[in-house]
Amino acid sequence: MRFDEYLDTFDEVITATATKHSPWYAIPADQKWYTRYLVSEIVLDALQKSCHEYPVLSDDAKAELLNMQGSAGTGIMPNTAGGCSPGKQQKEGRTLPPIRVLQIMPAMDAGGMETFVMNVYRAVDRSQVQFDFLYHYDKPCFYDAEIEALGGHITKLTVRQDNNIPKYLHDLRAFFTAHPEYKVIHGHYSGFGMFYNAVARRCGVPVRAGHSHNTAYEHNLVGQLDRLMSSRFDHDLTHRFACSQRAGRCCTANTRSPCCQRHYDRCVRPPRSRRPRRPAR
Numbered sequence: 001m002r003f004d005e006y007l008d009t010f011d012e013v014i015t016a017t018a019t020k021h022s023p024w025y026a027i028p029a030d031q032k033w034y035t036r037y038l039v040s041e042i043v044l045d046a047l048q049k050s051c052h053e054y055p056v057l058s059d060d061a062k063a064e065l066l067n068m069q070g071s072a073g074t075g076i077m078p079n080t081a082g083g084c085s086p087g088k089q090q091k092e093g094r095t096l097p098p099i100r101v102l103q104i105m106p107a108m109d110a111g112g113m114e115t116f117v118m119n120v121y122r123a124v125d126r127s128q129v130q131f132d133f134l135y136h137y138d139k140p141c142f143y144d145a146e147i148e149a150l151g152g153h154i155t156k157l158t159v160r161q162d163n164n165i166p167k168y169l170h171d172l173r174a175f176f177t178a179h180p181e182y183k184v185i186h187g188h189y190s191g192f193g194m195f196y197n198a199v200a201r202r203c204g205v206p207v208r209a210g211h212s213h214n215t216a217y218e219h220n221l222v223g224q225l226d227r228l229m230s231s232r233f234d235h236d237l238t239h240r241f242a243c244s245q246r247a248g249r250c251c252t253a254n255t256r257s258p259c260c261q262r263h264y265d266r267c268v269r270p271p272r273s274r275r276p277r278r279p280a281r
Helices: 002-017 032-049 058-073 112-123 144-149 165-178 188-203 221-230 243-249 258-268
Strands: 075-076 084-086 098-103 129-137 152-156 184-187 207-213 240-241
Touching: 032 112, 058 144, 098 165, 112 144, 144 152, 165 188, 184 188, 188 207
Parallel strands: 098 129, 098 184, 129 152, 184 207, 207 240
Antiparallel strands: 075 084
């Protein structure tokens, strides 16, 4: 009886709150891939019906970004009290260039991983550390304009479009050979990390950091291939980071290895506070 009342109430709530511009959708959740497909179709249909445009920066915002870019290039940091103060990269009267860190991504569209990197990029002192980006897609991306406005350089490869691994390896070797200035790479793309980490090591990049953001893979052939490739992400790294312990275990070949547990647990676990011992009775 209670369940029947619940169904009636549920039906009334849906009927009362559904509108033409904001309807409810009943999505089956038996298969995750099918659920995501339906949601993406609904979102795509809504976007196509709306007259949306990408936001355009005002002249003041563009001038501010250009001012920030100029400050990063000269090593002079803006001072909120007025004027400018010398950056920390100055040494013996001369300005040292910022350390350029290569962020390796699939692409820089508006996703969770990409937004995380951009939040760090906006907050970092760019007179000391500057981000450049290596994509695995050759296409326009959501954050391209902001990256270039902040002083970052973008290189786009084509491996995710042509699936040509020999060409990809050749392009990686040519890139790192032509850019010996990169002493630090920060890889966020675990699936292809087994390739770019190995090439970077052979080309003499001393600091190779890996950042695992993923905790699950699709239950299909592509997902299992991604899992297999990501299990090699741990190799050739000098520093390891993960969003959680589970994300760290997803990018190791042996998830039960104490060594792998130790590497990632250092990055994701907060310091443990010792509990006071219970007094003996």
